[in-house]
Amino acid sequence: MPQPVRRATANALTSALEELRGLLGERLSTAAAVCAHHGKDESYHPVVPPDAVAFLESTEEAARAVAICARHGVPVIPFGTGTSLEGGVAALQGGVCLDVSGMRAILRLSPEDLDVTVQAGVTRKQLNEHLRDSGLFFPIDPGADASIGGMASTRASGTNAVRYGTMRENVLGLTVVLADGRVIRTGGRARKSSAGYDLTRLFVGAEGTLGLITEVTLRLHGIPEAISSAVCPFPSIRAAVDTVIQTIQLGVPVARIELLDELTVAAVNRHAKLELAEVPTLFFEFHGTSAGVVEQAELVQAVAAEQGGTDFQWATRPEERSRLWQARHDAYYASLALRPGARGWPTDVCVPISRLADCIMETKADIAESGVLAPLVGHVGDGNFHLVYVIDPENPDELRRAAALNERLVRRALEMGGTCTGEHGVGYGKMPFLPIEHGEGWEVMAEIKRALDPHNLMNPGKVVRF
Incomplete structure (x- = not known):
């Protein structure tokens, strides 16, 4: 696990928490159990808790909270439901976790335009329950009842992606709080635009490293006959x-x-x-x-x-x-039950459909040779498949064998023209593979990060190295 590079000073943190408590009252928590819950996702990665958790209810409140943290040099880590899989919510440099799970309002529904605007904490199941009588549905289904903001941040997809696409194709616009507390709105409700840079796609998949998503406008689809x-x-x-x-x-x-x-x-x-x-x-x-x-x-x-x-x-x-x-x-969860007491190290890759059979067969051969318990599933209609290494994370030999297996899997996918992650995202778990996949493009990502977040306060230690 990467070691924290820089933390806010104790005085700066204390001052920030005092201001946040004035803003949020009891919705700011420093309880150890609350912080531990917010420093852990669904993967094998260890708990790395924040110093405090702020439970937000509006974009305006989020902007004020981010501005307070920016003034004091305190990192902020967005949190939706905690279902990420690559350590994306770990507070690697301490700081304040900004929990948007209370932001669950459906702000606008336009059935005639097939779109809806929601706060970031709305979950996909909540949204589809709301849409049920409209004849419409939101098709992106990553399995977990994830928050819409989190799904946008990780560019999620899932079982329906082969027909309906991923979050990239289904997010029309965003409201984002930048690292200094400014609020911007990207995209719009028009079905196409050639007006300037596509800022929506910049924040979709940025995993909270460029800004905090607080509202999302989504494309909807008719429920099939x-x-x-x-x-x-x-x-x-x-x-x-x-x-x-x-x-x-x-x-x-x-x-x-x-x-x-x-x-x-x-x-x-x-x-x-x-x-x-x-x-x-x-x-x-x-x-x-x-x-x-x-x-x-x-x-x-x-x-x-x-x-x-x-x-x-x-x-x-x-x-x-x-x-x-x-x-x-x-x-x-069924895979974890094959070995009670073990933890899951989930991973995924995606390759061109013509190379899918070769990639899976070579990976299965590696699994057999490694001795690691690793069930395989896949959204194979778009060339994406997953492994779960069912391991004891306290066993160094198992960790070593799983890591070697994972590296071979990713390098194989990249050699076949694929990607190191089709939908799990990068967090810090997949960071070592980004320079291999993107080359100089990874440095360009870091330059964008420096431009929008010069003090490295937005979910630091994820996606790019500052």
């Missing part, structure tokens, strides 16, 4: 992946294609009490008109049959589909 899901087992990983590649190359507008290897299927069966064949398996979902869904499904079923996937199991009732996809979303 018909939805159908299917599960199909395959004789091998390559057969399953080749089915995915052919499906995408044929232009089938499938909504979701998820791969579970045999170990993950076994874990999911135990955790969700399913009875799937414990072999490499694809989960599909089709959206469209009733006739269109049938046409898509029949075409994919024919492709799968050519690769030995002949036992399609259909789920058309909402409760069946919900159970199926909940089991998929819980695959991380």
Whole structure:
């Protein structure tokens, strides 16, 4: 873990906390348990707590809080729900965690324009519950009930990305508090613009290192007339992946294609009490008109049959589909249950679809040789897959083997024209790979960071090295 480089002086921190308490009252906490909760995400990374946690309720309050911290040279770390996976919320230089989970207002909904503006603490499930009677939905589904602000900050995607894209394609505009407390609004509600730099895309994926996102305007989609899901087992990983590649190359507008290897299927069966064949398996979902869904499904079923996937199991009732996809979303926790007491080191890469089978097969061979327990799942419709190294983080040998396996995985993906992370983000866990992936571009990122945050106060120690 990177060591803190610089912390605010004790006097500066004390002064900042006094001002913040005047602003927030009891919504500023220095309780050890509260700080520890806010210094930890869902990964194996150790707890690195902030000095205090500020629970915010509005953009104006956020701007005042950031300005106070800026005056005293105190770092700030944004926090939504804490479901990140690369140490993105760790307070590596101490400071104040800015918790936006209380900012849960849906500020504006325009069904006729297919857009909505929400505060950053609204979660995806809360938003879709609000949208339910409008005939619209927000399709980005990373699994966890993450906050919209956090999803924008990490450029999240998930199971629906193959059809609906990622947060990059579905964020129309942002309200952002900059490092000095200024508030800016980026983008707008127009469906296209050529007016200046695309500041929205600059902050989407910046992981809070350039500013604090407090409001998000999102693109919405109509709820499909018909939805159908299917599960199909395959004789091998390559057969399953080749089915995915052919499906995408044929232009089938499938909504979701998820791969579970045999170990993950076994874990999911135990955790969700399913009875799937414990072999490499694809989960599909089709959206469209009733006739269109049938046409898509029949075409994919024919492709799968050519690769030995002949036992399609259909789920058309909402409760069946919900159970199926909940089991998929819980695959991380199901994997941890394979080894009670262990922790998960989740990782992901993304490669061009034509290299997906090679990347997965070579990775599976590495896993077998390493002896590390590492279930594999993937949003394989867009070339993205994940491993969970189920390890004892107190065991140096296991950590060493998992780290070596992870480095081989990432370098392989980069050599194939891919990326070190398709959706988990960088935090500080993936920072060592950014110079390899981006070359001089990483230095340009650091220059942007210096320009917008010259004192390195916004989530320091993440994404770029200052």
